[in-house]
Amino acid sequence: MTHTITVIRGDGIGPEIMDATLHVLDAMQLGLEYEDADAGLMALEKHGELLPAATLESIRRNAVALKSPLTTPVGGGFSSINVELRRQFDLYANVRPATSFPNTRSRFDSGVNLITIRENTEGSYISEGQETSADGETAVSVTRITRKGSDRIVRYAFELARKTGRKKVTIVHKANILKSTSGLFLKVAREVAAEYPDIEANEMIVDNTCMQLVMRPEQFDIIVTTNLFGDIISDLCAGLVGGLGLAPGANIGTDAAIFEAVHGSAPDIAGKGVANPCALLLAAAQMLDHLAMPDQAERLRKAIVATLEAKDGVTPDLGGTGNTMAFAKAIAARL
């Protein structure tokens, strides 16, 4: 079966890492078809819009997009194009794997293999209810947690565990202090967990989770949590295993999914051909999982690991002397 995916080349280092990623995907001969769509600064220059309707239609039609980083210019109408994409497609699950890789100069180069699943639509990041008093002395914001939002994110976590053969889901909360909001999340999470007796469920308070992640990250398998905690924890986890150049993420909704690198457009190194393509490549592996090609996803991940192990063509951020395309070719050669 052929799949058509929407490809957004993005800004800054975006086109370079997308070329590298598509080079590797092409070498895998998966029968994927690509449909190019513009967003970000590049779209503003070509079409006068940051997020053209044609791009939204392409994502809606194909239901799967692979996306490079986008630059949101200040004063462009959106606070962030990424946030607007999440809103348009109700991409409620932000899925961030953190796996230790060899030769990364990070704190853990083995033993970490976890996925953080962050609720992406509610919690402390809703835009309503933000108020600062007239005298500027007091600020108030609203946190909203719903049964529906909590149920679907926790269910996503348990379903993913089943699908990928993972054994444990850790529900991360602060219900001891945030009794109403985090309390509701925990209550619903317990109910959902009870429907999955085959998957171990445990609960952990967010502050303790941070300490445990730094001291014994190997105890975690899947973490599921609300928006703010998930934002912080997923970056903490990226830092445990080698930083931004190796951190992929997926934003998943009922009708569409967007796969991306976690890092930004890195204007400081754009155009130099030295950006690390691994984060986008690992996002492509997540995409293959999503497209029900888990063996191909594993094949791609193994080639990345083997290339890091051999330090073949690796980019300067990992201490290598290679470049974006050399790295991609070294990975393609190990597929």
Ligand code: ATP
């Ligand atoms: P943006 O404004 O798009 O968020 P930024 O510069 O604020 O861009 P990042 O792009 O996330 O933030 O980059 C932070 C730092 O990490 C920069 O020094 C950048 O060069 C480096 N970096 C990010 N991604 C990569 C990559 N794929 N390969 C190598 N270095 C990277």
Ligand code: MG
């Ligand atoms: Mg940034």
